[in-house]
Amino acid sequence: MDDKLASGDVPSPHEAISADEADTLDDPYKEIARLRRDLAAARALLAQNEDAPHTLGPAASVDRTALLEAMLETVPVGVVLADATGRIVHGNSWVERNLKHSVLRSEDTDSYGEWVAFHADGRQVESHEYPLSRVIKDGEDHAELDVHYQRGDGTRFWMRVIGEPVRNPEGQTIGATVALVDIEDEVRLLEEKEILLGEVNHRVKNSLQLVSSILSLQARSAPDEAAALLHAASARVQAISSVHAALYHDEDVRTVEFGEYLRRFCERLANGHGADERNISLNVEAEELTLPADKAVPLSLIINELVTNAFKYAFVEGVAQTENFDSDPRVDVRLISNSDGTAVVEVSDNGRGAGTKTPLDESTESGLPRNEAANGLGTKLTSILARQLDAKITKTQANGWIVKLEFEP
Amino acid sequence: MDGSSNWNSSPREFGGTPSADELLRILIVEDELLIALDAEMALEDAGHEVVGTATTEGKAIELALVHQPDLMIVDLRLKDGGCGRAAVEEVRSQLDIAVIFASGNLDPATKTRLEELEPIALLSKPYGSDELVRIVDEAA
Numbered sequence: 001m002d003d004k005l006a007s008g009d010v011p012s013p014h015e016a017i018s019a020d021e022a023d024t025l026d027d028p029y030k031e032i033a034r035l036r037r038d039l040a041a042a043r044a045l046l047a048q049n050e051d052a053p054h055t056l057g058p059a060a061s062v063d064r065t066a067l068l069e070a071m072l073e074t075v076p077v078g079v080v081l082a083d084a085t086g087r088i089v090h091g092n093s094w095v096e097r098n099l100k101h102s103v104l105r106s107e108d109t110d111s112y113g114e115w116v117a118f119h120a121d122g123r124q125v126e127s128h129e130y131p132l133s134r135v136i137k138d139g140e141d142h143a144e145l146d147v148h149y150q151r152g153d154g155t156r157f158w159m160r161v162i163g164e165p166v167r168n169p170e171g172q173t174i175g176a177t178v179a180l181v182d183i184e185d186e187v188r189l190l191e192e193k194e195i196l197l198g199e200v201n202h203r204v205k206n207s208l209q210l211v212s213s214i215l216s217l218q219a220r221s222a223p224d225e226a227a228a229l230l231h232a233a234s235a236r237v238q239a240i241s242s243v244h245a246a247l248y249h250d251e252d253v254r255t256v257e258f259g260e261y262l263r264r265f266c267e268r269l270a271n272g273h274g275a276d277e278r279n280i281s282l283n284v285e286a287e288e289l290t291l292p293a294d295k296a297v298p299l300s301l302i303i304n305e306l307v308t309n310a311f312k313y314a315f316v317e318g319v320a321q322t323e324n325f326d327s328d329p330r331v332d333v334r335l336i337s338n339s340d341g342t343a344v345v346e347v348s349d350n351g352r353g354a355g356t357k358t359p360l361d362e363s364t365e366s367g368l369p370r371n372e373a374a375n376g377l378g379t380k381l382t383s384i385l386a387r388q389l390d391a392k393i394t395k396t397q398a399n400g401w402i403v404k405l406e407f408e409p
Numbered sequence: 410m411d412g413s414s415n416w417n418s419s420p421r422e423f424g425g426t427p428s429a430d431e432l433l434r435i436l437i438v439e440d441e442l443l444i445a446l447d448a449e450m451a452l453e454d455a456g457h458e459v460v461g462t463a464t465t466e467g468k469a470i471e472l473a474l475v476h477q478p479d480l481m482i483v484d485l486r487l488k489d490g491g492c493g494r495a496a497v498e499e500v501r502s503q504l505d506i507a508v509i510f511a512s513g514n515l516d517p518a519t520k521t522r523l524e525e526l527e528p529i530a531l532l533s534k535p536y537g538s539d540e541l542v543r544i545v546d547e548a549a
Contacts, residue, residue: 198514202486205513206441209535213447216538220450234537241535248516272539 035075035179039166078180081166084173086112086136098182101152109133117147118156131163135176141165146183158187201248208241232308235272236381239304242268243296256296259286259335265300266307266333273311279329280315286335289343291409298385299345299407305378306347306403307333314351314400343409348402431549436478437462438469438496439511440488448482451538452545466491473500480529480548482541485512485519497526509544511536 069090072079078094080103091103104114112127119125127133131143142164149159160181165173212234219230246261247253263284270282291299310331334346386393391407435457439445442464449459460476463469465488473481473496481500483493497508510523513534523531529548532541 202513205534206444209444209513210441212535212537213441213444216447217443217450220454238535238537245513245533245535248514268540271543272537 035077035079036164038071038075039079039164039177041071077182078178080132080178080180081175082106082132082136082177083175084136086110086133086176088132089175095180098157098180099149099151100155109137116150117159118150119147130178131161132176132178135163135165136173139165139173146187157182157184159183197253201253204244205241208237208244212237212241232377235269235304235308236301238268239265239300240297243293243300246296247293255290255292257288258291258296258299259288261296261300262286262303262333262335265303269304269307270311270331273308275311275331278315280311281328281330282333283330284333284335286333287337289335289337289409295389295407295409298388299405302382302385302389302405303333303345303347305382307331309378310347310349310351310400314349316351337409341408342406345405345407346402348398348400350399352400432456432458433479433545433549434458434460434476435545436460436469436472436476436481436506438464438481438483438487438493440464440484440486440491444484447538448541451542455542455546457545457549463496464488466493466496469493469496470499473506474503477504478506480507480509480545482509482511482545484534485510485514485523494523494526501526507548509541509548511541 069092072090072092075092076094078098079090079092080088080095081090082088086106086109088104088106095103106112106114109130109132110127112130112133113125115125115130117125125145125147128137129145131140131145134140134143140163143162145161147159147161148156150156160183161178162181163176163178166175166177168174215230215234215237219227219234222230242265243256243261246256246264249261250257263286266282266284270280273280275282314331315329329349329351331349332347334344336344336346338344383393386405389405389407391405393406394404396402396404435452437445437448437459439448439462442462445462445464449462452459460478461472463472469481469483469487469491481497483497485493487493487496493510493512497510500506508526508528509530509532510526510528511532511534512519515523515531515533520531530544532544
């Protein structure tokens with residue numbers, strides 16, 4: 001019999017575990033792959049039993065069943081077998097050892113609820129949700145479910161349930177198998193990762209807050225001109241940190257929904273420049289646009305420069321407004337997501353001063369009083385960051401200045 | 410009067426709305442002393458009085474009960490594993506004091522839990538001291 005098993009197209013169960021695989025038993029995916037091969041071998045054995053019972057005789061059939069069961073004991077996961085009606089006919093000793101109750105011989109797919117388990121939200125897993133039911137009743141080829149299983153002693157652990165149908169050579173489903181894998185470690189590591197990420201995030205924000213506080217403290221004790229420079233530096237730090245804060249707003253920490261962010265960010269800038277007291281209105285029209293962090297940070301810095309300059313220089317007192325000029329001072333920010341995949345950010349004002357345009361051009365026609373040092377850096381920052389974004393930047397004069405930034409998100 | 414509905418719909422009215430030009434007596438609860446100092450100087454520049462700075466949960470409760478400020482500005486994570494929210498809950502069991510929470514971790518779940526305490530504002534760290542002053546002035 002051994003000769004026959006080891007030859008031809010019937011894989012020997014002993015070949016199913018190779019030496020290197022035995023070393024990596026703690027990898028559940030390798031275990032599952034191995035289990036699949038074992039099950040394939042078992043199916044082949046069963047098929048052979050059915051094909052040639054008369055030549056091998058009942059004793060050989062009993063031997064094979066014993067062999068199959070022994071093989072199921074060697075795998076480091078739980079294995080449960082059901083027949084075509086869903087009746088549970090077998091479970092290996094892993095089940096009893098790890099679930100701390102005997103294998104429940106559920107009558108059919110409607111009785112699987114007697115295996116008590118819970119979803120992450122605390123809802124109990126219902127019979128029809130179990131992978132075994134899904135492959136037998138719903139005809140799925142493969143079904144998986146992670147559950148918080150309640151053991152016989154009342155304790156719970158995280159377990160992955162993987163179900164697959166067993167088909168005869170004609171393709172009819174003659175039963176199904178499930179593998180039960182202990183994923184407690186996997187789940188715990190994931191939780192730890194989330195906690196660590198939260199911790200790092202908190203540290204980063206606190207550190208950025210410290211930087212901002214130190215700049216602000218220094219500005220308070222500095223002479224006027226230096227104070228203005230320190231405030232500008234502080235505002236740039238804020239532009240970076242507010243993107244950082246936005247990164248953690250949703251599930252994905254690598255991206256920012258820039259439309260929503262832009263509204264809040266510009267509002268903050270407008271408030272900082274006393275828009276209300278000065279009767280300057282801010283209008284932000286932003287479409288939804290998801291940006292990765294490495295685009296969102298430079299873009300946020302550019303917008304900081306443009307919007308800040310609009311508020312600082314466009315509506316300077318003492319510059320006469322002409323008769324036909326729009327009377328209500330306003331700053332507009334638009335974010336448009338084009339159908340060709342590019343995006344446009346437009347910042348404009350309707351002031352008479354250099355305004356929005358300032359960071360792009362150091363020689364302003366209006367000859368407004370402005371801080372050379374601060375503006376020089378603003379210009380440089382804007383053009384360098386636009387280059388980093390591969391953005392095309394254009395300025396036009398209408399009522400005030402319009403600066404348009406076109407880039408690929 | 411229908412105070413209860415106002416209470417829910419408008420957190421700003423917590424403890425009664427002070428008159429427009431009122432300056433506030435404020436307690437700062439923050440374990441990073443440089444951040445606290447910046448906030449303190451900015452608030453005092455704006456004319457408010459900072460009655461003290463607490464870095465721990467215990468000290469926050471003690472100073473709040475002693476000084477009975479109009480407003481507490483509270484960081485969520487405090488020294489020695491202290492919790493700003495717990496400090497506010499304890500203080501609120503004895504006194505009606507308005508609160509602004511500041512934190513580097515305002516995820517939706519945290520937000521929901523903080524909003525139960527009807528703060529004047531939730532400030533996401535990092536914030537600028539000018540922003541803090543503006544919110545405090547609006548509340549005053």
